[in-house]
Structures are given as C-alpha cells and as structure tokens.
Amino acid sequence: MxxxxxxxxxxxxxxxxxxxxxxxxxxxEKKQSEQLARMMNDAAGKAFTMAMVDETFRSAKPAVQARRWRGLLRDFGLPQYFSWTDRLLLRIASAASIVAPQIVMPLIAARMRADSxxxxxxxxxxxxxxxxxxxxxxxxxxxxxxxxxxxxxxxxxxxxxxxxxxxxxxxxxxxxxxxxxxxxxxxxxxxxxxxxxxxxxxxxxxxxxxxxxxxxxxxxxxxxxxxxxxxxxxxxxxxxxxxxxxxxxxxxxxxxxxxxxxxxxxxxxxxxxxxxxxxxxxxxxxxxxxxxxxxxxxxxxxxxxxxxxxxxxxxxxxxxxxxxxxxxxxxxxxxxxxxxxxxxxxxxxxxxxxxxxxxxxxxxxxxxxxxxxxxxxxxxxxxxxxxxxxxxxxxxxxxxxxxxxxxxxxxxxxxxxxxxxxxxxxxxxxxxxxxxxxxxxxxHRRDVASLSRRQLPCVDPNRAAHFMNQPDSDWTQYQTREQLDEAIANWTPALPPPAADLDAALDCAVAAAERWSAESVLQRAEILHHAGQVMQQRRFESIAEMQRTCKKAIAEADAEVSEAIDFARYYAEHYPHYPEVVGKPLGVVVITPPWNFPYAIPCGGVLAALMAGNAVLLKPAPESTDIAWLLVQQLWDAGVPRDVLQFYPCADGETGKRLITDPRVNAVVLTGAYQTARMFQSWRPSLHLFAETSGKNALVITAQADRELAVKDLVRSAFGHAGQKCSAASLAIIEAEVYDDPIFQRQLHDTAASLMVGPATDRTSVVTPVIREPESSLMRALTQLDAGESWLLKPKVSAEDPCLWSPGIRLGVKPGSWFHKTECFGPVLGLMRAENLEQAIAWQNDVDYGLTAGIHTLDESEQVRWRDSVQAGNLYINRPTTGAIVQRQPFGGWKKSSIGPGSKAGGPNYVSLFARWSDASVDVPQAKVEQNYRLAWNEYFSQEHDPSHLTGESNIFRYRPARGVLLRLPSDDPSTIARAKLAAQITGTPLEISVATKEPDADFIARLSSVGSRFEFLRTIGDVNDAVLAAAHQAGLNWIDAPLTANGYVELRFWLREQSITRTLHRYGQIIQAPSDHA
Missing domain, CATH: 3.20.20.220 (TIM Barrel)
Incomplete structure (x- = not known):
C-alpha cells in the first residue's frame, strides 16, 4: 500500500x-528546446555536431580548422535539426571559409562557446x-x-x-x-x-x-x-x-x-x-x-x-x-x-x-x-x-x-x-x-542486484565456443590485490638447474620429437589448453618472480601472464587443417627468447612449436633464467613431457654457438637484436631461423590530434618497462604546429617527469631499472646530444643503482641523424619537427626497421593516407604503440624487423611455420591449382579480418603484396613455374625466376647483392648451396624453403606480408559515427 x-x-x-x-x-528556452527535440530525430546531425565540437578546433590555424570543418559538412551534410536560417548561414560560412578562414573560424568558435x-x-x-x-x-x-x-x-x-x-x-x-x-x-x-x-x-x-x-x-x-x-x-x-x-x-x-x-x-x-x-x-x-x-x-x-x-x-x-x-x-x-x-x-x-x-x-x-x-x-x-x-x-x-x-x-x-x-x-x-x-x-527497487559486476564469474575462455583473450587482473578488487600480496610475501628464489650435456639433450630431443609428432592434434591441443589453466592458477607466483628477478612492474608482469595464457589457447585452436596438403613437423626447435618479455615470448614460441608436433629446447636469456625455469615447470605440470620440452640454460658463448649450429636442430626461434639474427645466419646459413628483431618505432602526431591523448599515449609507448620493449616508441614525429606549442611541450614534460621511478619491488614504480647498466647506444642516448638537439627532460641516474634512469626526452632530432636511425632500448625519447604529414610519413619510413608505427589524428582522411603509406607490421591509430594482444594485434614486423617467412606471433599462420607442407597428391592439375588459389585469394587473403569484433577498437588483420619473390629452382619445372606465376599474378607480387641449370650458383651469387632492394624473399626448392644462402642473407633477403603447394591457403601467404592495424573507435567512450552510418 x-x-x-x-x-x-x-x-x-x-x-x-x-x-x-x-x-x-x-x-x-523554447527555441533551444525545439531544436534539441529535432536533434533526437536527426542522427546525422547529432553525429556532425559531436564531431564538430570534438575535431574542428584541434589546430590553432584557421585554414586547417576550416578544411576540417568543411570536411565534416561534406561527410555528414547540413544538420537538419538546425533552423533554415542556421543552415543558410552554414552554407555561406562554408564557402567563405575557403577564402577567409581567419574571419569565419573565429566566428564559429565564438558561436560554439556562446551556445555552450x-x-x-x-x-x-x-x-x-x-x-x-x-x-x-x-x-x-x-x-x-x-x-x-x-x-x-x-x-x-x-x-x-x-x-x-x-x-x-x-x-x-x-x-x-x-x-x-x-x-x-x-x-x-x-x-x-x-x-x-x-x-x-x-x-x-x-x-x-x-x-x-x-x-x-x-x-x-x-x-x-x-x-x-x-x-x-x-x-x-x-x-x-x-x-x-x-x-x-x-x-x-x-x-x-x-x-x-x-x-x-x-x-x-x-x-x-x-x-x-x-x-x-x-x-x-x-x-x-x-x-x-x-x-x-x-x-x-x-x-x-x-x-x-x-x-x-x-x-x-x-x-x-x-x-x-x-x-x-x-x-x-x-x-x-x-x-x-x-x-x-x-x-x-x-x-x-x-x-x-x-x-x-x-x-x-x-x-x-x-x-x-x-x-x-x-x-x-x-x-x-x-x-x-x-x-x-x-x-x-x-x-x-x-x-x-x-x-x-x-x-x-x-x-x-x-x-x-x-x-x-x-x-x-x-x-x-x-x-x-x-x-x-x-x-522493483528492492529486487535489483547489489553484487559488484566485477565479481561476477567471467565466461571461462577454456569453455568458450571461440577463442577469448584472458582478462587481465582487476586491481580494483581487494581479493585480487590480496592474492598478489600473498605471492610477493611468499616468493622464494626459483633455483634453476644448470644446462645438461648438449649431445645428450639433442639426442633426447630427436627421439622425443618422433614420438610427440605421433600424438594427435587433439591430444596436443588438450595439453596446451591445460597449460593455459595452470598458468592462470599460478599467475601471481609468476608476477612475483618477474618483479623480483626481471625488474618488471606489477602491471607489466600481469599483462605478460595474460599474453602467455592467450598463446596457449590460441595456438591450441590454430593448427591448420588444410585439404590436399600434409604437414610434417620440423623436428627439434630451439627457442631463444629475450629478457624483456621473459615469460610470454618464450611461452609463445614453445607452445607454437609443440602444437605443430616438434620437440623443443628452451634456451632462456641469461638475465631471465629463473622465470623461464618457472614457466617450464608449469608446462610440465600441465602435461608436456619433460623430454619433449627441455630446459637448456646454457651461456651465450661457445656452447650457445654449438647449439645453434648443430644439424640436429631443425629450426631456431629468436626474439632479439637484428645483429644476433645475422650472426646466427653467418654461423649456419642453412638454418631455418624465425626471428622477430629490432624496431625503431615512431608515433606521428598531427595538428588534428587530441594533443592530451597523444601525450598520454606517447609517454606510455616510450617509457613502459623503461623503454625496453621492441615495440616502444623511441621517436615522436610531430607536425610543426604541435611541436612548437609550448603547452604541448609542457604537458609532455610534466607527464614523463611525473612517472614514478624506482625499483620494481616498490609498487609505486612505473619506470623500473633497465636490465643491465647502460652501455654503447643506450648510454650515448641517455648522456650525449647531437648537433641542434637539447633536453626537454634530461634523464638522471640513481645514486644507488646505475641501472635506474629517469625518462629522457630529446628535442631537435634531425632526419638521418644517429638517434633517428638507432634503436636504443631504454627510457629515452626523441622528438622530430615535421612540416606536414607527408614529411612525417617519409621520416617514419626512413629507417631500416618496420616493427610498429603509430599516429594520432582525429582526421579520418589523414588516418587513411597514413595507413596506406607507412611501412610497418603493426600499425596503431590514436592509441599506444605497445601492448599487442594475441589475435587482436598479431605481432611481427617488416624490413629488418623480421627474419624468415614473416608470420606474426599470435596470428593465424604462426603455428604453420613449424611444419613443412607438401601436396598430398603428386599430380594436381593446373586448373585445380588456379581454382584453389583464386578461392583462397577471394575468400581470405584479399579481405580485411577482425576476428575480435570489439566495439571500441577495430583490429584489422590484412595481407599486403611482398616487395618481390626471387624463386631459385634447381632445374626447369613447368608445374612449379606455372604455380609461381599464378601466385604472383593473383597477389600482385613481383616475381623473378632463376634456374640453376641456366644460371650457375657463382653467377647467381654475383648478382644477389644488387637485388635486395627489389625482392623480399628468396624462395628455394630442394637443396641449396650454403654460399648462395649466405649471399642472400647478406643482400637482406628472407629465405623461404618450401615447395609450392596446390592449396592456396598454404601457398599464397608466402607471397604476402601480414599487417595488423589497430584503431580506436571511440571518443570518451562514445563510438565514432562514420558518415556512412547515416547514409
């Protein structure tokens, strides 16, 4: 009652x-209310108004403002909820802004301020x-x-x-x-x-x-x-x-x-x-x-x-x-x-x-x-x-x-x-x-739930119908923080064992590989899924280990555990099942991961190789042996046989070289410096090397950017994990108007200078110590300026720890200068002043590497120009350049950032790298081959894919034509040549064919040095002379040793480069409305 x-x-x-x-x-008030009532039924008009409010006045230059404003009017049309007089004024203002933007745009700004x-x-x-x-x-x-x-x-x-x-x-x-x-x-x-x-x-x-x-x-x-x-x-x-x-x-x-x-x-x-x-x-x-x-x-x-x-x-x-x-x-x-x-x-x-x-x-x-x-x-x-x-x-x-x-x-x-x-x-x-x-x-006021929605059970990724990423730890919840506290309090040293005898380890691996490859794909997948469960159960133990022994901040370590779990589940579901081809595991695979991602990267390499049926030796970086040992124990506990996965923590010296060069090793996975990859190839030219190497990554900021968001994302990209990420943005290429803005420079200085700098064991620390005392390039970057450069923020070293440096920001970095071209791998950022977007893109591309690249601009036309021109494997629009997530942003670069076929880690083709694919039937008619290739191209490779389907972020995975393929055949092979020409024609990738019976090795080697700029891949069939491979490596060609198969899904990926494009789709949470949404 x-x-x-x-x-x-x-x-x-x-x-x-x-x-x-x-x-x-x-x-x-009545006039305003009537206008707002009309807006309710004018979706395009509302979208225009929100875009105009947010985007028009990002630049301080009236001509730039006018150009953006006219673009919005062109895209969305005149708002119908405006009165006829206001619509007439808009038409007049649009025309006038072409010749007198300095008069029109201040009037529009004044009207906006008055209306609000x-x-x-x-x-x-x-x-x-x-x-x-x-x-x-x-x-x-x-x-x-x-x-x-x-x-x-x-x-x-x-x-x-x-x-x-x-x-x-x-x-x-x-x-x-x-x-x-x-x-x-x-x-x-x-x-x-x-x-x-x-x-x-x-x-x-x-x-x-x-x-x-x-x-x-x-x-x-x-x-x-x-x-x-x-x-x-x-x-x-x-x-x-x-x-x-x-x-x-x-x-x-x-x-x-x-x-x-x-x-x-x-x-x-x-x-x-x-x-x-x-x-x-x-x-x-x-x-x-x-x-x-x-x-x-x-x-x-x-x-x-x-x-x-x-x-x-x-x-x-x-x-x-x-x-x-x-x-x-x-x-x-x-x-x-x-x-x-x-x-x-x-x-x-x-x-x-x-x-x-x-x-x-x-x-x-x-x-x-x-x-x-x-x-x-x-x-x-x-x-x-x-x-x-x-x-x-x-x-x-x-x-x-x-x-x-x-x-x-x-x-x-x-x-x-x-x-x-x-x-x-x-x-x-x-x-x-x-x-x-x-x-x-x-x-129903008394019936409504009061339990925190963050405490509701999430969908179990292990039981989901499709792959789901592992949620990061939610630190808003007391129970989560309590589990972390307990793990840190109970941490004890991992005490990894020394490396076993190399010959014994490799003999064991060869025998184990044969047995493991006989296991069914479903059995291997089940073990990988179980590995994901074990890693989640022991998440906080792993975080504590990385904090204590790898100098990782808690949030960085937590994300790494999520990524490792994602690798387990994703690779378990992505062993290829191609018709008309069979895959044979490579055999024994050595994983040589870096120290900067000491848990997720080794985990990803190990599990991909295991999923394809190979035996694995994990040789961790010396700086991160303890966490690698913990990872291996977790995988063993999940059911991976100990002989199939061996822990081999040898030093990087002579024993390491013996490991890489031993013929019982069929492939090596390296994440590390480009120079290390080339050293491996010089030791053993015929080595099947899959390497993700260096990056000199830049974030472009145009006058149409949200400058505050750009500052926030730039600082995160540059100084996360003390800049020790291969994806870190060590350069910002900034349009002149923004570069010259004292407010922008003050905000950038303030944001970076405010980051808490300290040991990883101090929970407040955001910038933690670098892994070892800086030397060579990093020490130069932190302490020496080149001509015309100055410090916006001068880095300082801790008196207690020579590895602990505060962030540094260099002004005035010149195109072609040492800092423009050199990867430094530490907490130092360089700023370059570009006159316009075209110049910024040219400088962004003018480096040897092509790992990650970013841009901040709210102007969609600038976004399109940039993404169609920039040369990198992972592109980011209006967000940080770091933090790649499995499936959303498969990770791997172009140019010198990648060695091998170029399939991205955490992407759909990575597991297939670890098997050799060949036709199940000897004779497949060329007509059938063409049908297969065109089907694969039309249904898959020519399309853009976004399997994650997020609302606030698009994550496009697409294929781009390779720079060129140089096919080397031992003799004339009409079937192979026909397939190659067909693949080249369908994908738009340049092709040149060399036949050994017509061009001897000596002649071929002599001209290899001049073709590196024209071709990306050397494709070979059958045995190849080490001298040929050494010359190809020297010329910068990536080697693909694989027969041309009749299946288009297997074959065409060797003619293409993979690219991931991530774009933020919201402003303050509101999904950006494209003009096409209101057509």
Missing part, C-alpha cells in the same frame, strides 16, 4: 511540475563570480567544478589543487566539487596503499582551506576505478580529530551496483562519527554519466563492465538509495543531494522527504544550463536548488570537449528523461512511457 501511495503522489507531483515548467518556459555558455561557465574569475552572484540572487546555490586540461602529471595536479584553493577563497563560492584524479595524477591500484596515502594528503590541504569559512567540498566520482579509493580517503580523513566537525560530501553513482553497499557503509560510518561528536556528511546521488567509457575499458581488458546493463536497473537502484537516505535514522547523520533532471525522481525525493519529515536533510540538485525552465519550477517547489556548474577558462575550452560530448549524448540517449523532455506534455505517449518506467523502477 505504501509503495502504491508514494508512486501515485509522485506521479501527481511530477505532472504538476511539468505543467508549471512548460508554462514558465521563456522564448529563448549556459552549460559550461566562463571560468575567468571575475566573470565566474558575477555569474554565481546572479544565480544566488535568483535563489539558486552553485556547486562549482573546474574543468581544465587533462591531469597527466603532477604539475597539472598541483595547478588544479591551486585552482581549488583559489575558488575557496572567493566569497561567492560556498560549494566546490573535486575528483581525486584531478589533484593526484599517479593513481596506481597495484600500489593501492601508497596511492591512498597520497590522495589523503591532498584532501587534507583542501579541507583545511575550506573549514575556516565553512565552505563545502564534494568529492566527485567518475571512473569505477576510483570508487574505493575515493570512499576510503573520504572516510579516513574525516575520521581524523582535525576534521571531525567538518561537513563534506561524496558522490555515489547509482548505475554502479557497488554503490548500494557503499552507501550502507557510509551510513554506518557516519553514525559512528556522529556518536563521537562528528558533523553530518552528505551523499550526492547521481545515476552516472561515464557508462560508455566504462564499457570500452572493460571490453579492452576482458572484464565485466561495472555499471548495470539496463537503465531500469540503474533507476531502481537510484530510488532504493534515495529511499534509504531519507529514512530518519539515516537522515540524522547523512544529508542527501538528489541530482536528477528526471521530474519523477525529483518528485519522489520531495514526496519521500515530506513523508518521513526529513526535508532538512534532502536537497534537490540539477545541472547548470540544462532545462532552466524546469529548474526554476523545482526550486520554488523544493525551497531551493543546487546547480552543478562546470567552469572552464577560455584557454582550456578545448579540454572541456569531453564534458560537452557526454552532455550531448546524455540529452539524446533514447531512454533518458531529457531525451523526451523537450516537447513533453502530461497527455503525450512519451510521458506515459516515462511514468511506466518510473513505476517499474520504484516497484
């Missing part, structure tokens, strides 16, 4: 509020104080929230802190909202306790400034990541005697199920605090406006998204929380701010506070500038209204775009009350639908 009565009273009051608001609306002035206040102090005084005179209260540039480093965090303190000094300002991420830039959940301590230090400063004048400070909430940190910092600081009598507030988001338990926790704490004489605290209830970003982040990491999945659940939880707060026993210690534009929720709050006699503890809140006619009516009914008012200074207006985009999306979201508000009347269908939703949410 109570529920029905309250619901009826609420609906009646909401109806009265709506009628009064509609009667109270002013002419300018009611939603985002002018943050210049005099104007802000004037507005606040005006609102106070109208009977409103103001909750100010300062918007500014992204808080990427501690300099900006301290600036935000100063701004907050300055606001609190103003007599007009009585209420201020602050996020913990705005005043502390280095939030690190793997260092939870240290992060909490730092946040509490900043809070005390703010509270001390607010207390003397009784100013109110509210802790805002945005990311789910920050929920527990914010809650604990709030409670712990306000529990201190100094702040016991201070009243402050905190936001809880109803779309997060965890907020229900957090509210009860707050109420219990507030009751205890009040019992000791403590002041009331306030809870601001919001529904939450960051769902899109939460969904994208969770998808990328493989977690459940933290918010409820339906609007109905959020509404029910909101009303449950509201009812809890207005109860007299809770209202006695908690004040509540009900923040909503939904008239049903406003009416419910007013009804409940009247019912329970707790009006003094219940306040209504709305957004400044949103539905002002409604706000005036609610203020009169409620006896006051608090307006949440973001403010931004003119210089930081671009930084407020995220807020504007979220507001635009919120206003037009189909189930949002504001979506229907414009044009809403009590007898409309939309009103009746909103009433139904309200009653449903009120009725």
């Amino acid at each position: 109570f529920d029905t009565t309250i619901a009826n009273r609420t609906v009646d009051l909401a109806k009265r509020l709506l009628v009064a608001a509609n009667q109270n609306i002013r002419a300018n 002035a009611n939603v985002i206040l002018n943050g210049e102090m005099d104007e802000l104080r004037k507005h606040v005084r005006q609102r106070i005179s109208q009977g409103f209260s103001i909750n100010l929230n300062h918007l500014g540039e992204a808080v990427l480093g501690e300099e900006e965090a301290q600036n935000r802190l100063r701004v907050a303190l300055d606001y609190l000094k103003q007599p007009e300002v009585n209420y201020l909202s602050v996020k913990i991420s705005a005043v502390f830039s280095q939030i690190n959940l793997t260092a939870y306790d240290q992060t909490l301590t730092a946040i509490k230090d900043r809070l005390r400063i703010i509270y001390r400034a607010a207390m003397p004048e009784g100013k109110f400070v509210n802790l805002d909430m945005e990311e789910y990541r920050d929920l527990r940190l914010t809650l604990e910092a709030f409670q712990q600081v306000l529990s201190e005697p100094e702040f016991l009598h201070y009243s402050a507030g905190i936001v809880l988001q109803a779309y997060i199920p965890d907020s229900w338990n957090a509210l009860q926790e707050l109420a219990a704490w507030a009751k205890e605090r009040a019992a000791t004489g403590g002041a009331k605290v306030k809870v601001r209830l919001v529904k939450g406006a960051n769902m899109a970003m939460e969904d994208v982040e969770a998808e990328l990491h493989g977690w459940h998204s933290a918010p409820y999945r339906t609007k109905a659940e959020t509404d029910a939880n909101y009303r449950r929380m509201m009812e809890f707060c207005v109860q007299p026993e809770h209202a006695a210690v908690l004040r509540v701010g009900v923040a909503s534009h939904n008239l049903f929720d406003v009416a419910l709050a007013l009804t409940l506070r009247e019912e329970f006699g707790t009006s003094d503890s219940v306040e209504i809140e709305m957004l400044e500038g949103m539905a002002n006619h409604q706000a005036r009516v609610v203020k009169e009914q409620a006896g006051g209204l608090l307006l949440y008012a973001p403010a931004v200074q003119a210089k930081d207006f671009q930084s407020a775009m995220a807020y504007l985009v979220r507001r635009l999306d919120e206003n037009t979201s189909p189930q949002n009350f504001l979506h229907d508000l414009f044009g809403l009347t009590p007898d409309s269908d939309a009103w009746h639908e909103q009433e139904r939703r309200f009653r449903e949410g009120w009725e």
Whole structure:
C-alpha cells in the first residue's frame, strides 16, 4: 500500500511540475528546446555536431580548422535539426571559409562557446563570480567544478589543487566539487596503499582551506576505478580529530551496483562519527554519466563492465538509495543531494522527504544550463536548488570537449528523461512511457542486484565456443590485490638447474620429437589448453618472480601472464587443417627468447612449436633464467613431457654457438637484436631461423590530434618497462604546429617527469631499472646530444643503482641523424619537427626497421593516407604503440624487423611455420591449382579480418603484396613455374625466376647483392648451396624453403606480408559515427 501511495503522489507531483515548467518556459528556452527535440530525430546531425565540437578546433590555424570543418559538412551534410536560417548561414560560412578562414573560424568558435555558455561557465574569475552572484540572487546555490586540461602529471595536479584553493577563497563560492584524479595524477591500484596515502594528503590541504569559512567540498566520482579509493580517503580523513566537525560530501553513482553497499557503509560510518561528536556528511546521488567509457575499458581488458546493463536497473537502484537516505535514522547523520533532471525522481525525493519529515536533510540538485525552465519550477517547489556548474577558462575550452560530448549524448540517449523532455506534455505517449518506467523502477527497487559486476564469474575462455583473450587482473578488487600480496610475501628464489650435456639433450630431443609428432592434434591441443589453466592458477607466483628477478612492474608482469595464457589457447585452436596438403613437423626447435618479455615470448614460441608436433629446447636469456625455469615447470605440470620440452640454460658463448649450429636442430626461434639474427645466419646459413628483431618505432602526431591523448599515449609507448620493449616508441614525429606549442611541450614534460621511478619491488614504480647498466647506444642516448638537439627532460641516474634512469626526452632530432636511425632500448625519447604529414610519413619510413608505427589524428582522411603509406607490421591509430594482444594485434614486423617467412606471433599462420607442407597428391592439375588459389585469394587473403569484433577498437588483420619473390629452382619445372606465376599474378607480387641449370650458383651469387632492394624473399626448392644462402642473407633477403603447394591457403601467404592495424573507435567512450552510418 505504501509503495502504491508514494508512486501515485509522485506521479501527481511530477505532472504538476511539468505543467508549471512548460508554462514558465521563456522564448529563448523554447527555441533551444525545439531544436534539441529535432536533434533526437536527426542522427546525422547529432553525429556532425559531436564531431564538430570534438575535431574542428584541434589546430590553432584557421585554414586547417576550416578544411576540417568543411570536411565534416561534406561527410555528414547540413544538420537538419538546425533552423533554415542556421543552415543558410552554414552554407555561406562554408564557402567563405575557403577564402577567409581567419574571419569565419573565429566566428564559429565564438558561436560554439556562446551556445555552450549556459552549460559550461566562463571560468575567468571575475566573470565566474558575477555569474554565481546572479544565480544566488535568483535563489539558486552553485556547486562549482573546474574543468581544465587533462591531469597527466603532477604539475597539472598541483595547478588544479591551486585552482581549488583559489575558488575557496572567493566569497561567492560556498560549494566546490573535486575528483581525486584531478589533484593526484599517479593513481596506481597495484600500489593501492601508497596511492591512498597520497590522495589523503591532498584532501587534507583542501579541507583545511575550506573549514575556516565553512565552505563545502564534494568529492566527485567518475571512473569505477576510483570508487574505493575515493570512499576510503573520504572516510579516513574525516575520521581524523582535525576534521571531525567538518561537513563534506561524496558522490555515489547509482548505475554502479557497488554503490548500494557503499552507501550502507557510509551510513554506518557516519553514525559512528556522529556518536563521537562528528558533523553530518552528505551523499550526492547521481545515476552516472561515464557508462560508455566504462564499457570500452572493460571490453579492452576482458572484464565485466561495472555499471548495470539496463537503465531500469540503474533507476531502481537510484530510488532504493534515495529511499534509504531519507529514512530518519539515516537522515540524522547523512544529508542527501538528489541530482536528477528526471521530474519523477525529483518528485519522489520531495514526496519521500515530506513523508518521513526529513526535508532538512534532502536537497534537490540539477545541472547548470540544462532545462532552466524546469529548474526554476523545482526550486520554488523544493525551497531551493543546487546547480552543478562546470567552469572552464577560455584557454582550456578545448579540454572541456569531453564534458560537452557526454552532455550531448546524455540529452539524446533514447531512454533518458531529457531525451523526451523537450516537447513533453502530461497527455503525450512519451510521458506515459516515462511514468511506466518510473513505476517499474520504484516497484522493483528492492529486487535489483547489489553484487559488484566485477565479481561476477567471467565466461571461462577454456569453455568458450571461440577463442577469448584472458582478462587481465582487476586491481580494483581487494581479493585480487590480496592474492598478489600473498605471492610477493611468499616468493622464494626459483633455483634453476644448470644446462645438461648438449649431445645428450639433442639426442633426447630427436627421439622425443618422433614420438610427440605421433600424438594427435587433439591430444596436443588438450595439453596446451591445460597449460593455459595452470598458468592462470599460478599467475601471481609468476608476477612475483618477474618483479623480483626481471625488474618488471606489477602491471607489466600481469599483462605478460595474460599474453602467455592467450598463446596457449590460441595456438591450441590454430593448427591448420588444410585439404590436399600434409604437414610434417620440423623436428627439434630451439627457442631463444629475450629478457624483456621473459615469460610470454618464450611461452609463445614453445607452445607454437609443440602444437605443430616438434620437440623443443628452451634456451632462456641469461638475465631471465629463473622465470623461464618457472614457466617450464608449469608446462610440465600441465602435461608436456619433460623430454619433449627441455630446459637448456646454457651461456651465450661457445656452447650457445654449438647449439645453434648443430644439424640436429631443425629450426631456431629468436626474439632479439637484428645483429644476433645475422650472426646466427653467418654461423649456419642453412638454418631455418624465425626471428622477430629490432624496431625503431615512431608515433606521428598531427595538428588534428587530441594533443592530451597523444601525450598520454606517447609517454606510455616510450617509457613502459623503461623503454625496453621492441615495440616502444623511441621517436615522436610531430607536425610543426604541435611541436612548437609550448603547452604541448609542457604537458609532455610534466607527464614523463611525473612517472614514478624506482625499483620494481616498490609498487609505486612505473619506470623500473633497465636490465643491465647502460652501455654503447643506450648510454650515448641517455648522456650525449647531437648537433641542434637539447633536453626537454634530461634523464638522471640513481645514486644507488646505475641501472635506474629517469625518462629522457630529446628535442631537435634531425632526419638521418644517429638517434633517428638507432634503436636504443631504454627510457629515452626523441622528438622530430615535421612540416606536414607527408614529411612525417617519409621520416617514419626512413629507417631500416618496420616493427610498429603509430599516429594520432582525429582526421579520418589523414588516418587513411597514413595507413596506406607507412611501412610497418603493426600499425596503431590514436592509441599506444605497445601492448599487442594475441589475435587482436598479431605481432611481427617488416624490413629488418623480421627474419624468415614473416608470420606474426599470435596470428593465424604462426603455428604453420613449424611444419613443412607438401601436396598430398603428386599430380594436381593446373586448373585445380588456379581454382584453389583464386578461392583462397577471394575468400581470405584479399579481405580485411577482425576476428575480435570489439566495439571500441577495430583490429584489422590484412595481407599486403611482398616487395618481390626471387624463386631459385634447381632445374626447369613447368608445374612449379606455372604455380609461381599464378601466385604472383593473383597477389600482385613481383616475381623473378632463376634456374640453376641456366644460371650457375657463382653467377647467381654475383648478382644477389644488387637485388635486395627489389625482392623480399628468396624462395628455394630442394637443396641449396650454403654460399648462395649466405649471399642472400647478406643482400637482406628472407629465405623461404618450401615447395609450392596446390592449396592456396598454404601457398599464397608466402607471397604476402601480414599487417595488423589497430584503431580506436571511440571518443570518451562514445563510438565514432562514420558518415556512412547515416547514409
């Protein structure tokens, strides 16, 4: 009965509020409301508006702005929700911007600021104080929230802190909202306790400034990541005697199920605090406006998204929380701010506070500038209204775009009350639908779940119908952090055994290979799946080992374990099953991994070779023997026979050379320096070597980039794992306008200088020590500048550890200079100034390597030009260049970054490298071969593939024609020649054929040195003279020793280069709408 009565009273009051608001609306408000109502039915117009707000003014140059603006108009068309006069003005402005952009574009910018002035206040102090005084005179209260540039480093965090303190000094300002991420830039959940301590230090400063004048400070909430940190910092600081009598507030988001338990926790704490004489605290209830970003982040990491999945659940939880707060026993210690534009929720709050006699503890809140006619009516009914008012200074207006985009999306979201508000009347269908939703949410408020969605069991990747990536550890969860703490506390040295006798190990491997290859594919796959399970069960043991012995930060080590597990599951499912061909394992494979990824990379090589039926010797890098030993034990525990996988930790000297050159070794997998690969080939030219080698990787940043996001991603790409990733961006090639921007340089300096530098055993450390004391190239990069260069950020070495260096950033790197061309493998970044995108691409390509490459630009036409021109195996658009994930971004490069056929690790063709494929039948008619090749080309190789199907990120895997194939035959073979010509013609790859009976080895060798620039691969059939292979290696050709098969899926991959292109598809979580989506 109570529920029905309250619901009826609420609906009646909401109806009265709506009628009064509609009667109270002013002419300018009515015009704006009608325009917003039209936007609801103009998807292309809405997409244009969001793109215009976000993209047009990234450059400071009017001509560039105009070009982008016209491009958006061309792509999306004139917004139909604009009035005819505005559409006419757009046409005139578009034409005028061609000849007078310096006049037109400032007018458009001024119009944008004017249109948003009611939603985002002018943050210049005099104007802000004037507005606040005006609102106070109208009977409103103001909750100010300062918007500014992204808080990427501690300099900006301290600036935000100063701004907050300055606001609190103003007599007009009585209420201020602050996020913990705005005043502390280095939030690190793997260092939870240290992060909490730092946040509490900043809070005390703010509270001390607010207390003397009784100013109110509210802790805002945005990311789910920050929920527990914010809650604990709030409670712990306000529990201190100094702040016991201070009243402050905190936001809880109803779309997060965890907020229900957090509210009860707050109420219990507030009751205890009040019992000791403590002041009331306030809870601001919001529904939450960051769902899109939460969904994208969770998808990328493989977690459940933290918010409820339906609007109905959020509404029910909101009303449950509201009812809890207005109860007299809770209202006695908690004040509540009900923040909503939904008239049903406003009416419910007013009804409940009247019912329970707790009006003094219940306040209504709305957004400044949103539905002002409604706000005036609610203020009169409620006896006051608090307006949440973001403010931004003119210089930081671009930084407020995220807020504007979220507001635009919120206003037009189909189930949002504001979506229907414009044009809403009590007898409309939309009103009746909103009433139904309200009653449903009120009725089911006690039924809604309160368990954290992050604690829900994920789909078991082992049982999934298709491959799924292993989720990373979720450090927001206490249980996860507790498991890590336990593993670190219980760590003991691994104590690997010495290497066995080489001859005995190889004899054992040869015998084991024969037996292992006889196992069925299903049996081998089952063991690999079990290996994934074992590695997941022992995840934290592996993380602790990498932290202690490999100098890895926790987050870096955690991602590495996920990657290793992915290799196990992915390779188990990707042994090829090709018709008309048979695969024979190579035999004995030696894996020689690097020290920088000491767990995932050896695991991937070992498991791919095992899946193909080979026996394996794992020879770890000397610096990472302990973790390799732990990995091998895990794989043995999973069922890999000990003779099939042997641990062979020999030194890199003479024994290592004997291992590589022994004829019982059929193939070697190397991840390491290009020079090491060439050394292996010089020792043994006929060695089947599959190597992923060096990279000199650059991130291009154009004037059309989101500069703050570019800075964030550049610093992550350059200094993650102290720059010791082959995919690290050691160069940024920056368009002149951005390079010359002092704000960009300051942000880059601040972001890099703020990274915590220290030993890996210090959880706060982001930049950990390099693996050994720098020498040669790295020492030069860290200590010496070339002509014209200077330090934006000078690296410093620790007095206690010569391996520990802070980040360094070099300005003025010249094209063709030593730093432009040299891989340094450490925490140092060089900046190059390019006049335009074309020059940037030329410099990006003008290196010997082609591993990873990135670009930051919001201009899709620039993205297309770049991806069609850049020469690298892994391309990244508007995201970091590091962190490749199995299947999403199969990893491997072009040019000197790859030795061998070039199949990418973590990709669909990698396992097939470890078998030799041949036709099952001797004679396959050429017509059948052509049919097979064309089918494979049309259905697969000519297509772009995205098997991961993520919403917020595209991960395209595609094939590009190789530079050329030089086919060397022992004699005329019409069938092979016909197949080669057909493959070349279909794939568009240049072909040249050399026949030994017509061109003797000596002649062939003599001209090999001149053909390296024309051809990428030397393809041979049958036995080849070592001298020929040595000459081919010297010429930079990759050797493929394989017969040409009749199956197109097997054959055509040898004529193509694999390429992975990853592109961020969202802005602030909102999926970017392409013009074609609205055609």
